Amino acid sequence: MIEKIEIRIIKLPLVEHFETSFGRIYEREILLISVFSDGIIAFSESATDKDPLYSYENNATALHILEEYIIPLLFADKIEDPINFKRNCSFIKGHNMAKSAMELALWDLKAKKMGQPLYKIWGGVKNGVISGVSIGIKDSLDELNGIIEKRLEEGYQRIKLKIKPGKDTIILSSMRKMHAGICLSVDCNAAYGIEHAPLFKEMDAYKLLMIEQPLAHDDVYYHSVLQGDIATDICLDESITGMHKASEAIELGSCRVINIKIGRVGGYIEAKEIHDYCASRRIPVWCGGMLESGIGRAFNVALATLPDFTLPNDISETRRYWSKDIIDHEFIIRKGLIEVPQGVGIGVIPDFDFIESIAIYRKNYHH
Ligand SMILES: [Mg+2]
Known part of the structure; x- marks a missing residue:
């Protein structure tokens, strides 16, 4: 059962600026999710950034949907399986990046519980x-x-x-x-x-x-x-x-x-x-x-x-x-x-000392 979910937003500077028809960016603000269940920690990140340039979603909208709808739903329905998750949150129109961020964390969790690489x-x-x-x-x-x-x-x-x-x-x-x-x-x-x-x-x-x-x-x-x-x-x-x-x-x-x-x-x-x-x-x-x-x-x-x-x-x-x-x-x-990393789940391990040092937002949610 999922006992705790942590959300962090970090600010990570790019090696060099990246310019598209939307404009120029020098750093990314990335929303990270950690899910804690039965002694296992699973991870994911949202595809959103600080500003809604690629689509209407940004970190603020993803955070809003996660906090107000997705996390309460996970705890209330005791969901842990990604397939059940997708079905139960299908009432939320749009906000694909917010939904995806949580679904991916649940996939990492599932793979880790099965002791298998996610791929x-x-x-x-x-x-x-x-x-x-x-x-x-x-x-x-x-x-x-x-x-x-x-x-x-x-x-x-x-x-x-x-x-x-x-x-x-x-x-x-x-x-x-x-x-x-x-x-x-x-x-x-x-x-x-x-x-x-x-x-x-x-x-x-x-x-x-x-x-x-x-x-x-x-x-x-x-x-x-x-x-x-x-x-x-x-x-x-x-x-x-x-x-x-x-x-x-x-x-x-x-x-x-x-x-x-x-x-x-x-x-x-x-x-x-x-x-x-x-x-x-x-x-x-x-x-x-x-x-x-x-x-x-x-x-x-x-x-x-x-x-x-x-x-x-x-x-x-x-x-x-x-x-x-x-x-x-x-x-x-x-x-x-x-x-392709061959470890269990996504096969890579986050460096939490570094993540905490560049976090600009942090919140924990308990069941
Ligand atoms: Mg493209």
Whole structure:
């Protein structure tokens, strides 16, 4: 039985700032959950950040939903199993990242109680997952080129460039000239409209692996119009908030690839359902990132061991983001792969002395 839940919010500085079409960030504020049950401690982190830039959720909304609804429900219904948890909290509309944060902690708990690595319980089939890297918008082409060269040397299997209006085709034509054969994709983070269709048509010449989320964060229809118009595969990220949206997008022909993020879709159970559906429709998937700490990265690695995760994932080395991470394990690339931790549960152990030293919020909840 769950006796205690702890929530911490920490402030963790990034090694270098990260710029997308949303803006530039220098640090992440990460909401962490610890669940205590029968002498076992399970962990997770929320995909939310301080500000609601990627979606409407942020740490404040996640904290609100966890404190007012999810934690009282867990204690009242004596829930410990993630499947029961998903069913019992389905009355809460939206707030996928808040729900996912708790569901993931329950998965870690379940795996630890079974004495198994989480990825095995999830049906994972790999010891290593393909690592790609996402590069933020840079001030100059020289700077960007230098970073691409460094990342290729480090062994990343796919380079993804963040773009926004005014910083797109000029960058692409220049990078394609310098790196003709590399596996290259772009992520627009919803920064364009359907009126930019001619620009995306132009991008077909750059032989991109995919164009990620070109149009509005909640759009499915206009993506189908755009996909019908261009040769390059569209990948949806922000728009896919659950199984319903995934099937809607695939039925409409809005995309040919899906980026699965556990937090965005509301937990592993939903992510697995999307994975299975995509596999049945021959739609490849890959695991996206939210600048996670080592705890979130461990869950992403476990997810990416599922069979239909055939494209390079946004799962990079620890040192790409953090000079000091909050776990005892450093994720590194070997031969283009990130190794899957083999310990029980998520297979990594949080460094609580460090976590306490950078915590800006802490609260305990008792049964
Ligand atoms: Mg994206």
